[in-house]
Amino acid sequence: MLRVAIIGASGYTGVELARILCNHPEFELTAATSRQYAGKALSTVFPNLLKKTDLTCENLSIDKLCRRADLFFAAVPHKTAMDLVPQLLKEGKKVVDLSADFRLRDVAVYEEWYQEHSSPDFIGEAVYGLPELYREQIKEARLIANPGCYPTSIVLGLAPLVKNGLIDPTSIIADSKSGTTGAGRAASVGTLFCEVHDGFKAYKVGGTHRHLPEIEQELSVLNQKDITISFTPHLLPIARGILSTCYANLNHDVSEQEIRKLFIEMYNNEPFVRLLPLGSFPATQHVRGSNFCDIGFTIDARAKRIIVVSAIDNIVKGAAGQAIHNMNLMCGIEETAGLEGAPFFP
Numbered sequence: 001m002l003r004v005a006i007i008g009a010s011g012y013t014g015v016e017l018a019r020i021l022c023n024h025p026e027f028e029l030t031a032a033t034s035r036q037y038a039g040k041a042l043s044t045v046f047p048n049l050l051k052k053t054d055l056t057c058e059n060l061s062i063d064k065l066c067r068r069a070d071l072f073f074a075a076v077p078h079k080t081a082m083d084l085v086p087q088l089l090k091e092g093k094k095v096v097d098l099s100a101d102f103r104l105r106d107v108a109v110y111e112e113w114y115q116e117h118s119s120p121d122f123i124g125e126a127v128y129g130l131p132e133l134y135r136e137q138i139k140e141a142r143l144i145a146n147p148g149c150y151p152t153s154i155v156l157g158l159a160p161l162v163k164n165g166l167i168d169p170t171s172i173i174a175d176s177k178s179g180t181t182g183a184g185r186a187a188s189v190g191t192l193f194c195e196v197h198d199g200f201k202a203y204k205v206g207g208t209h210r211h212l213p214e215i216e217q218e219l220s221v222l223n224q225k226d227i228t229i230s231f232t233p234h235l236l237p238i239a240r241g242i243l244s245t246c247y248a249n250l251n252h253d254v255s256e257q258e259i260r261k262l263f264i265e266m267y268n269n270e271p272f273v274r275l276l277p278l279g280s281f282p283a284t285q286h287v288r289g290s291n292f293c294d295i296g297f298t299i300d301a302r303a304k305r306i307i308v309v310s311a312i313d314n315i316v317k318g319a320a321g322q323a324i325h326n327m328n329l330m331c332g333i334e335e336t337a338g339l340e341g342a343p344f345f346p
Helices: 012-021 062-068 080-090 107-113 131-140 149-163 212-223 256-267 316-331
Strands: 002-007 027-033 071-074 094-097 143-145 173-178 230-235 242-249 273-275 293-300 305-312
Touching: 002 012, 002 062, 012 027, 012 316, 027 062, 062 080, 071 080, 071 316, 080 094, 094 316, 107 212, 131 149, 131 316, 143 316, 149 173, 149 212, 149 230, 149 242, 149 256, 149 293, 149 305, 149 316, 256 273, 256 293, 305 316
Parallel strands: 002 027, 002 071, 071 094, 094 143, 173 230, 273 293
Antiparallel strands: 173 242, 242 305, 293 305
């Protein structure tokens, strides 16, 4: 068994990592850190883990952590990760970082959207952890920058179209809705039950969400030329799930069957992308608790636009599940290990 640790196990991503790892056939969870809950059993903090793990949350030094595990999931906020991850790498460990600290390849862009970067030398070696696009690089990496949840849903939905030049890249509009777990577990007035129940709102309107440069970075790689898009996120009164609806102008007349062939060509062998039949569209309740990304599309012939809809569970495919998929690839084991479960329903 490969020894793995979760640094920052007290958030939604941390507990989702623990939930999946408890049933993983190749990984043994040997440490879970939390300053807030140090000394408490992980199953006390998260009762869903009762009888699944007997680990106690600890606040360990890097030296002690490195003696406890060989592979690390860094589920800590940005800024914290950029100081922590280099120390793990210097000790010869493999790391999947779930923060934003190593996702953006241009340091100046990162610093424009976040803050000054204290470990820019490691950005160049980090591999962006979207297996559907970077599988071979992930296999050889020691540091993975796990993608954000919104970028995962949007990039996977648009990738075949952008890569094959079917759409006008200047016309892309991404309209996304997320459950409240996307805001994290820390107490916040904006995510209180009474603030979100029976409500639906946009936020970070006008190109101000920090995931925007990440989305544009990956679409620009596919396009081989810089892309600027319009992206508006919304908060849904549900716990988990993201539904992204993307619109773009078609460059020329093309049938839905021809477009479907391109999606099949790109995703037919991908274990966690499910292309729905023509005329069917994804729903968040059909991917809950799973590592799947469901995709459906149609052509609005009147407007000469294509509409692509994608759905993921934001804390599985959008975070913990994708992180474990990446670690599976890094370790040379079956990439679907620990992730084969069907979605929750209802």
